[in-house]
Amino acid sequence: MLLSMPSLQLDPLWRLSEAWAADTRPDPLNLVIGVYRDEQGVCPVQRAVSIAEARLAERAPSKEYTSPAGNLEFNAGICDLILGDPALIGRATSIQAVGGTGALRLISDLLAVTGPGRTVHLGTPAYVNHPAVLRAAGLRVSEYPLEQDGRLDAAAALDVARTAAPGDVLLLQGCCHNPTGLGMPLETWIELAHIMAERGVVPFIDQAYFGLGDGVDEDLEGMRAMLEIVPEAAIAVSASKAWGLYSERTGCAIVLSSNPARGEYVRGVLEVVARAAYSQAPSHGARVVAEILGDETLRADWRVELEEMRQRLTLLRAELVAELLATTTVPALPQLGQQRGMFLRLPLDADQMERLRIDHAIYGVPSGRINLAGLTSDRIPRVAAAIGEVVASSPSRTLL
Ligand SMILES: Cc1ncc(COP(=O)(O)O)c(C=O)c1O
Structure with missing residues (x-):
């Protein structure tokens, strides 16, 4: 028998991913969960x-x-x-x-x-x-x-x-x-x-x-x-x-x-x-x-593939930051290029991240985090334009 029902809630990440899976608009983008994906959008099994x-x-x-x-x-x-x-x-x-x-x-x-x-x-x-x-x-x-x-x-x-x-x-x-x-x-x-x-x-x-x-x-x-x-x-x-x-x-x-x-x-x-x-x-x-x-050979090939993954993330970050710099008024851009790893933390607040999802079918995390590996180079202009539009239409309340 339940004695009481204290509030315990799962963090929003999985709920957002479920919402993305149910999104019927053209090309909704899942940049929520921290999973590496290749140019085809696949989370690959390494060689x-x-x-x-x-x-x-x-x-x-x-x-x-x-x-x-x-x-x-x-x-x-x-x-x-x-x-x-x-x-x-x-x-x-x-x-x-x-x-x-x-x-x-x-x-x-x-x-x-x-x-x-x-x-x-x-x-x-x-x-x-x-x-x-x-x-x-x-x-x-x-x-x-x-x-x-x-x-x-x-x-x-x-x-x-x-x-x-x-x-x-x-x-x-x-x-x-x-x-x-x-x-x-x-x-x-x-x-x-x-x-x-x-x-x-x-x-x-x-x-x-x-x-x-x-x-x-x-x-x-x-x-x-x-x-x-x-x-x-x-x-x-x-x-x-x-x-x-x-x-x-x-x-x-x-x-x-x-x-x-x-x-x-x-x-x-x-x-x-x-x-x-x-x-x-x-x-x-x-x-x-x-x-x-x-195994020396397998270990060396794993290092090579990990380096390929790293370089893809680094390139995507540089491409997105360059596009944002060239086409938008998003603040704090040079800092974004200094970030490292799988994520880019946009200077957007939770409301702006929601606008990105509702108006542009781009799913990130309320903290402003997006998974770079969920992007592909050809989608960068679309994502940058959407971020630019959201920032221009609703100035951020967060000071990143
Ligand atoms: C900072 C950090 N620590 C730990 C984990 C947990 O990793 P695992 O999936 O291996 O449990 C994650 C997963 O996203 C993470 O981002």
Whole structure:
């Protein structure tokens, strides 16, 4: 029996995608969900993924349970790739997770178990699911504005690190921030790390879009520099974007500890939390990634294809910004070109985004975010003209 009916609502992204699917106007554009698409509008299965899947099918791996930590080869491959440095890898405990979201949740549970009263500080605008995941684990969330006039407000993050209580957590996106596309300069990562190490504030880093900003190593550089400085940190890794394994729900939770005994304790907690939620993560995506990372040729081809994806996103951003600059009066245009990753955050408010959807059949997110990969070069003039029309007819109330 229901005892009460508190209001719990799904974020608007999936509802908008459903509305797009039901839109019967000519060529409605879905720029809502963060999924990579090619020029044909298809979310492709990567070449290396297809080859790895064929090999796995030939080998007919058993469907037996894996292990409490999931696929150990996958976990090791992800730690190697993400951390890069043997000294960091030596401090890491990892567990396979149900996508990047699952990794966020496992780490949130670990943080709640090991520090029941602690607060997670979250820069806004935030990834739409971050507050929900953190609160579901019972953590307190404190938001602060991370963006000012379309630029990263590094001073705000540094202030939070300086004033947070010891044991508090700073949730940071590793690169290609969703939804702002803003990157944090290397100097800020390093300055933050020193403050956090000194004050006992824990970094919780979400790595969902590495490889899609400036390149794999470039995108991981800031986080790696921070990890060299802080004694403890947690990283949620998603394989959804970099390998295009969205529906396979593949991710990894990594925790860096200050000594092996703490690492062992962390492993135990993560395994208990996972076991209580779903016992073990699904195996297929992790097997695919492990096969790719463990084979030099496949790994190299995966890097080539990821770079092709990155270049397509970079080109689309440049083309759209150039078109907006040439044909519209949209404000803050030069800043848009500085953004990185899958998204472009337009300086449009929720009402203007609604006009884009109702008047022009262009579906983005109320925060102004659009998925660049949902565009094609030939549609850019149409999209730019629509954005220009919306801005000209209803001036923005947001100051991006
Ligand atoms: C910032 C960020 N973190 C985590 C995720 C979750 O990724 P996954 O689909 O692997 O759960 C997303 C997905 O869009 C994201 O944008």
